[in-house]
Amino acid sequence: DQQVKQNSPSLSVQEGRISILNCDYTNSMFDYFLWYKKYPAEGPTFLISISSIKDKNEDGRFTVFLNKSAKHLSLHIVPSQPGDSAVYFCAAGSEKLTFGTGTRLTIIP
């Protein structure tokens, strides 16, 4: 039972354009949502988070949107840069985190 789903295994975006990564969840008890970025042969690194009392959180080029009624969150990266090429995991939880399967983002120079 996959409680957190990332339905796009991969995404390619032109440098300078907007990257939009999507994530859906099924457990309405989740109250905290995070995005992690992972490069090959490294551990995931925290990118941005949002609590269930908000619907938007921004940090520089990264913005996370939360739609609780649709149980959907998205990560917007604008403008996209070559260094953003990585695997992105969304995670959700209350006491413990449940991770999605990841989306591999490739930024095309």
Added chain:
Amino acid sequence: NAGVTQTPKFRILKIGQSMTLQCTQDMNHNYMYWYRQDPGMGLKLIYYSVGAGITDKGEVPNGYNVSRSTTEDFPLRLELAAPSQTSVYFCASTSPGFSTDTQYFGPGTRLTVL
């Protein structure tokens, strides 16, 4: 400040062998976690600990054991290695307070069981 360190980076085990994956953090975090990541899959929680002397099972605990005798260390033990335990293992820790606060991950241990 090294963050979260894991040893070894790579290991090949034969079926039935045992080993301990080491994890140490120097951030004085109360919460520590062990995850495994299989190819094309997300991270699945094996065990976690909310403080020294306290551990609890995650989503996929079978075949593993943990202990937490100090705040810094959270070793993961495989007693009878099986091919299904071939995976990349990540240890993580987080700051006191919210258990879902930002988790800091180690670089991972790639384990192959043949």
